Amino acid sequence: MPPKRNATEDLSDLRQRSRFDYLAKREALKLAELQKDVEEDERERERFGDQLSKRELKEMDQRKETLRLTLERNQIDDTNSGFFMLDSTLTDKSELLNKRNKKENYKSEVQLWEEEQTSKAKAAQGQRAVRETEDDYDFVFDEQTAINFVSDGNILDPEKQRLQQHLDEAEKRAKDISDVRQSLPIHAYKKEILEAVDQFQTLVLTAETGSGKSSQIPQYMLEYFRQRGEHEKVVLCTQPRRVAAISLATRVAEEHGTRLGNEVGYTIRFEDKTTEKTRIKYLTDGTLLRMFLTQPDLPDVGCVILDEAHERTLATDILMGLLLDIVKFRTDLKIIVSSATLDAQGFSKYWNDCPVLFVPGRTYPVTTYFASQPEANYLSAAITTTWQVHIGAQDSKGDILVFLTGQDEIETAQQSIEETKIKLGNRAKELICLPLYSALPPDEQQKIFVPAAPGVRKVILATNIAETSLTIDGVAHVIDTGYSKENLYSEATGLDSLVVNPVSRASANQRAGRAGRTGPGSCYRLYTQHAFMNDMPATSLPEITRVNLCSTILLLKSIGVNDLLNFPFMTPPAPEAIASSLETLYCLGALDSKGAVTKVGRSLSELPIEPKMAKALLVAEKFGSLSHVLTIISMIGESGALFFAPKDKKLHVDAAKRRFYIKGLGDYGSYLSIYNQWKETEYDGMWAKENFLQAKTLNRVRNVREQLEKLCERIGLTPEDEGEPDHVAIKKAFTSGYFANAARMSRDGQSYRTVKSGNQTVWIHPSSWIHEPTERPKWLLYSELASLPEFMRSVLPIEPEYLTELAPFYFKDSDIEKLGTNKKMGKGPGKVGVDK
DNA sequence: GAGCACTGC
Numbered sequence: 091m092p093p094k095r096n097a098t099e100d101l102s103d104l105r106q107r108s109r110f111d112y113l114a115k116r117e118a119l120k121l122a123e124l125q126k127d128v129e130e131d132e133r134e135r136e137r138f139g140d141q142l143s144k145r146e147l148k149e150m151d152q153r154k155e156t157l158r159l160t161l162e163r164n165q166i167d168d169t170n171s172g173f174f175m176l177d178s179t180l181t182d183k184s185e186l187l188n189k190r191n192k193k194e195n196y197k198s199e200v201q202l203w204e205e206e207q208t209s210k211a212k213a214a215q216g217q218r219a220v221r222e223t224e225d226d227y228d229f230v231f232d233e234q235t236a237i238n239f240v241s242d243g244n245i246l247d248p249e250k251q252r253l254q255q256h257l258d259e260a261e262k263r264a265k266d267i268s269d270v271r272q273s274l275p276i277h278a279y280k281k282e283i284l285e286a287v288d289q290f291q292t293l294v295l296t297a298e299t300g301s302g303k304s305s306q307i308p309q310y311m312l313e314y315f316r317q318r319g320e321h322e323k324v325v326l327c328t329q330p331r332r333v334a335a336i337s338l339a340t341r342v343a344e345e346h347g348t349r350l351g352n353e354v355g356y357t358i359r360f361e362d363k364t365t366e367k368t369r370i371k372y373l374t375d376g377t378l379l380r381m382f383l384t385q386p387d388l389p390d391v392g393c394v395i396l397d398e399a400h401e402r403t404l405a406t407d408i409l410m411g412l413l414l415d416i417v418k419f420r421t422d423l424k425i426i427v428s429s430a431t432l433d434a435q436g437f438s439k440y441w442n443d444c445p446v447l448f449v450p451g452r453t454y455p456v457t458t459y460f461a462s463q464p465e466a467n468y469l470s471a472a473i474t475t476t477w478q479v480h481i482g483a484q485d486s487k488g489d490i491l492v493f494l495t496g497q498d499e500i501e502t503a504q505q506s507i508e509e510t511k512i513k514l515g516n517r518a519k520e521l522i523c524l525p526l527y528s529a530l531p532p533d534e535q536q537k538i539f540v541p542a543a544p545g546v547r548k549v550i551l552a553t554n555i556a557e558t559s560l561t562i563d564g565v566a567h568v569i570d571t572g573y574s575k576e577n578l579y580s581e582a583t584g585l586d587s588l589v590v591n592p593v594s595r596a597s598a599n600q601r602a603g604r605a606g607r608t609g610p611g612s613c614y615r616l617y618t619q620h621a622f623m624n625d626m627p628a629t630s631l632p633e634i635t636r637v638n639l640c641s642t643i644l645l646l647k648s649i650g651v652n653d654l655l656n657f658p659f660m661t662p663p664a665p666e667a668i669a670s671s672l673e674t675l676y677c678l679g680a681l682d683s684k685g686a687v688t689k690v691g692r693s694l695s696e697l698p699i700e701p702k703m704a705k706a707l708l709v710a711e712k713f714g715s716l717s718h719v720l721t722i723i724s725m726i727g728e729s730g731a732l733f734f735a736p737k738d739k740k741l742h743v744d745a746a747k748r749r750f751y752i753k754g755l756g757d758y759g760s761y762l763s764i765y766n767q768w769k770e771t772e773y774d775g776m777w778a779k780e781n782f783l784q785a786k787t788l789n790r791v792r793n794v795r796e797q798l799e800k801l802c803e804r805i806g807l808t809p810e811d812e813g814e815p816d817h818v819a820i821k822k823a824f825t826s827g828y829f830a831n832a833a834r835m836s837r838d839g840q841s842y843r844t845v846k847s848g849n850q851t852v853w854i855h856p857s858s859w860i861h862e863p864t865e866r867p868k869w870l871l872y873s874e875l876a877s878l879p880e881f882m883r884s885v886l887p888i889e890p891e892y893l894t895e896l897a898p899f900y901f902k903d904s905d906i907e908k909l910g911t912n913k914k915m916g917k918g919p920g921k922v923g924v925d926k
Numbered sequence: 927g928a929g930c931a932c933t934g935c
Contacts, residue, residue, distance in 0.1 A: 331933065359935055376934040405934065496931065528932065553931055575931040588930060633933090641935085698935035730930060797935090856928045876930080883930095 124157050138349050271345060274302030279449050283307070284314055287393075291417055292425040292444040296434040298451025299603060303428055304334075304397050305342050308370045311393045311424070323392025324368065328375040330403045331559060332358045335372040339363065342370060359698075360793050375405035382412060382649050383695065393424040399437060400429040400596070401558070402632035402661075408642060410440065411658045412649070432596055433629060440660050454606040456568075460619040468571040469499055471616045473506050476549055479567050479614065481518055488566020488611065489548040491556060493601055495575045495590050500525045500551045507549065519545060526552040526560070529731050532786055538562055554593075557600055561607065568605040568613040570598060572626070579637050586876055594630040595622065632661045639663060639671040640701050644680055647687045648695040674830065677900050678705045693805045697798065699723065706827030707802060709896075713819035716802065717809040718762060722820070724795040725761035726873050726884050731787045732764070739782065746782045751859050754817050756870065756886045758824070760859045762815060765791065821888045822896060828871045829897035833882065834890070835868050842870070842882070845893070846900070855881035 131150040135142065271277065276297060286293050297303035308325045315323040329335040339356035346354050355364035356372040364371055375396075381388075388394070394413060399406050413425055427437050434446045465471040472492050479490055494500050507523045524538050541564060542548045550562060554574045576591045593601070598615065605611025615622065634642075643654065651657055654668055675681045678701055680691030687695070694704040703723050710719035725732075735743045750767070752759035768788055771777040775785040799809060825832075833842040833852055840863075842852050852875060854861050867887030874883040893901045 374934060380935055401933090403933070496929095498929070527930095529930070555932065557932090559932070577931075590931095645935095735929090853927095861927070879928095881928085 121157075121160055124153065124160065128154050128157050134349075137347070141349060141352060271302075271306065274306060275300070275452050276302045276306050276449050279447070280306075280310055283447060284310060286445055286447060287311070287314060287424055287426070290445055291421065291423070292427070292441045294434055294437045294441065294444060294446045295426055295428045295449065296431045296446060297428065297449040298431070298453070300452040301449045303449060304329075304338055305345070307395055307426060307428070308372075308393075309342065309346065311395070311426075312369055315392050320392060322390060324390050325370050325393045325395070326378065326388075326391055327370070327372050327395040327397055328378050328406065328409065329372060330375055330398050330401050330406065332374055333559070334398075335374055339370075339372040342372075346370075360797065375403055375409060379405045379409055379412075379645065380698065383645070386412075386649055387420065388416065388423070391423065393426065395426045395428060397428045399427045400433045400629070402629075402634075404633040404637060404642060407632060407634050407660055408646070410660055412651075414441070414658050430596065432599075436660070440658075453603060454608070454610045456602050456606040456610070457612045458602055459612065459614050460622065461616050462618070464618055464621065465616050468573060468616050469494070469503060472569055472571050473503055473510075475569050475614050475616065476507065477510065477518075479569070480521055480547060480549070483567070486566065487547075488609065489542065489550065489562070489564050490567045490569065491550045491552060491562065491565045491604055492569040493556065493571055493574070494551055494553060495571070495573050496553060497525075497527050497529060500527060500553070503551050519547060521547050521549055523549045523551065526550055526556060528553070528555050528559075529734070531734055531784060535560075554597070556604065557597060562604070563608050565604055565607065566609060566611040568601055568611065570601045570613060570615045572598065572615060572617040572621070576630070577636060586874065588876070592617075592621075592626050594627045596629045598622065598626065634659065634663050635661060635667075638700075639667055640674055641699075643668065643671045644675055644687070644691060644695045644701050647681065647685075648692060652685070675701060677830070677897065678702060678827070680705075696805050697801055699727070699798070702827040702830075704827070706823045707798070707807065709826040710819070710823035711802075711807040711809075713816070713823055714810045715816050715819040715823055716807055717799075717812050718815045718820055719823050720795055720798055720802070720809065721765045722758045722761050722824075724791045724798060725765055726758075727794060728787050728791050729757075729761065729884055731784055733782050734784050735782065743782045747859070749781070754887070755815070755820060756860050756867070757858050757884045758820065758886045759815075761884075764788075765795075821886060822892055824871055824886055825888055825892040826896040828873065828886075829893055829900050831872050831875070832888070832893055833870055833872060835866060839863065839866070844875075850880060852880040852882050854885055855883045858883070858885055860885065860887070 128150075131153060135147075135150065276283075283293075283295070295303060295307070304327065308327045311325045315321070315325075327338070329338065335356045335358055339354055340350055343350040343352075343354040348354060350356075351363040351365055352367050354370045354372075355362075355368040357364055357377050358374050359377065378394075394409075396406055396409060396413075399410070410427070413423075417423055417425060425441070427441065429437050431448070434448075438444055438446050461471075472494065476490055476492060492503070494503060504523050504525055507521070511518075511521060511523075522542060526535060526538050538548070538550050538560075539562065548564075550556070550565070552560075556562065570593075572592055573590050574593050574597070575588050578587050578589055602613035602615075605613050617626075646654065646657065654672075655665070672681065672685065675691065676683070676685075678690070678694070680688060680694050680701055682688050690705075690708065691701075693708060694701045697704040697707065703726070706719055707716065707723065710716045733743055733747065747760075750760045750763045752763050755762065764783065765788075768774070768778060768783070773788070773792065778785040778788055802809065830846055832845040834845060835842055836851070840853070842854070844850050844852055852872075854866065854870075855876070860866060869890050870882075870885045870887050872882035872885045875881070876883060
């Protein structure tokens with residue numbers, strides 16, 4: 091027996107091993123996974139035997155047979171070489187070698203990759219292993235497996251043990267489910283809730299976190315309908331986020347003892363796990379909104395639960411307005427609005443003073459501390475507090491979660507903490523500092539879930555992603571700076587700006603609550619109690635007041651809501667915002683002069699993208715460039731997270747970016763070239779990594795593109811055979827959608843002036859491919875304008891004639907001429923006119 | 927020549 095070593099040693103050892111070991115290990119893990127699958131198959135067969143289809147049974151048998159053969163072959167290999175290695179491993183190995191030998195910095199890349207696998211290994215512990223099929227080199231194993239492997243090279247036995255343990259846990263869980271369900275705080279209120287539901291059509295339910303409302307209420311409602319003999323009624327439960335819909339559906343299906351997709355299912359953008367048998371359906375709010383296009387009266391639906399309504403997402407707000415109308419004639423339809431306590435009265439008032447039910451939650455107490463005086467610099471205050479908590483609470487366990495506003499701040503804070511750590515040396519206990527924001531690649535994000543070694547404390551520096559989207563267990567201390575970045579859209583200028591703003595009291599409480607998930611905790615607020623009560627709003631502005639409403643208005647009009655001014659918005663958007671959206675839709679040809687939806691508008695509303703993008707697609711087909719424009723549009727949407735650029739890799743990233751430059755189409759051309767090259771490598775994750783592109787983003791682009799292509803076909807657009815992109819056709823297609831986003835170079839050759847939109851001075855964003863002075867075109871279109879300063883992102887050079895040709899409602903020849911000749915550049919800020 | 931929080935169809 092080799093001497094027992096600790097995890098850190100083993101992992102560093104692991105890092106240094108050759109890739110051959112990894113390949114062997116990967117084989118072993120494939121095998122282990124197969125074994126696990128087969129065991130799961132068997133359990134599934136036992137539990138759901140009668141519900142399984144023939145195809146599923148056949149697949150299960152196939153897996154079982156593959157496992158048997160593999161085990162047999164392993165035995166032979168094992169006796170010959172003392173090490174199991176399959177034929178496929180050898181092929182993989184030579185492939186990998188060929189691939190790697192082409193690369194210059196061959197060694198460092200392998201190391202990089204190995205390090206990443208190690209971190210993944212750590213991350214996979216306690217998490218269900220997810221496997222990316224696109225990435226051939228991607229595999230997941232847990233720390234336990236890794237350690238055992240390094241210690242004695244024997245993977246099968248510990249793996250078997252782990253499987254057995256897994257199995258035992260599952261069995262125990264099944265036994266516990268009914269106990270757990272009954273121990274949830276909400277169970278005590280079941281009778282009251284059902285009585286209220288019976289008596290009233292709508293109900294506001296305020297339940298604190300940990301009460302079990304999202305998983306239990308739909309089940310109670312199903313029981314309610316069953317007792318009344320209404321077996322066909324469906325219960326819908328909306329969620330603002332996809333992950334929530336998936337995990338809730340999975341859990342409830344398990345509680346219910348059915349397979350996911352049978353009685354309990356979920357629907358999200360790219361996935362529909364429901365059948366005609368489904369009675370409890372979790373879906374994202376946006377999905378339900380889109381459903382109104384095809385079935386506006388919600389047939390078969392017995393109850394709609396609007397979960398997390400206090401978040402006031404755009405989709406939930408619109409849904410409330412639509413449902414408020416439906417309940418008038420569908421008197422059998424029950425509505426349950428679930429919200430945080432703070433907003434309950436507002437919701438009740440909106441729903442005609444309906445009753446409010448309160449259910450307490452089950453979280454641990456969190457002690458909150460306020461700053462005694464205002465902090466001038468919240469960033470340095472956050473760092474100081476982190477150290478105070480770490481050193482002051484030496485003996486107490488629990489990680490620290492710090493809320494900051496953005497990537498930049500997080501990187502600065504991380505650097506400072508690392509430096510102080512070195513200075514302090516042994517005088518403080520060990521601390522690991524982990525960043526967390528959404529642009530961080532997924533495997534980096536996973537690191538935050540790895541429990542720290544005994545005696546080591548984790549400090550997680552996070553944006554507000556940790557407020558609702560990601561839950562980290564083991565956090566006992568929250569440090570709240572009281573700020574976050576918010577997107578503000580101004581109708582007047584058409585500018586989006588991302589500004590640092592104080593968070594609302596509701597968010598602050600949500601942040602504090604993150605300290606009390608696994609035990610009592612504390613929250614250190616870096617602002618005074620006075621500021622909390624007086625300077626911070628109770629809740630943040632609902633999304634509907636902050637965004638461009640074009641697609642929402644087109645959707646409403648397509649559903650048949652014509653009178654927008656009398657639509658029962660819980661918070662009405664500014665009339666100017668509605669007016670300017672109507673104007674844009676009219677210019678796009680989506681609405682006629684009476685404000686009715688045109689044939690074009692109907693097509694545009696079918697596509698889940700901004701109307702101006704959809705218009706570009708429509709026109710692109712006429713010019714025979716649909717498939718290229720499809721690619722570009724899918725890329726624009728995700729362009730923000732294409733490259734992953736940590737500060738120290740900046741030069742490499744820039745070099746990689748330059749390789750994708752195509753003359754003539756600006757950034758759009760590079761998007762095409764990136765996507766097409768990735769496609770040529772058969773969507774290879776390794777290729778993406780070599781070019782500093784994020785595989786996650788590219789996969790999303792591919793998903794979006796595929797969905798859009800299908801929808802295009804549904805509305806009668808056929809993509810052409812892909813050939814070389816026709817530059818003129820592409821430019822014209824985009825001009826007909828993005829005409830309002832045109833800009834012309836100023837005399838200085840540096841800045842630009844927007845043609846309409848208030849005629850402001852704008853610049854090409856430095857991250858653009860045509861930012862270099864020599865590459866700058868005279869005229870261009872931008873797809874996004876950010877302030878301050880006003881940078882145009884994603885730009886496309888065009889010819890000025892296209893504007894008058896393709897948007898005659900919007901531009902007169904004189905507009906263009908004026909800009910071309912007059913030094914003073916038009917009329918200055920003013921009304922964006924529509925020519926009559 | 928500078929930097930983007932977070933969702934969703």
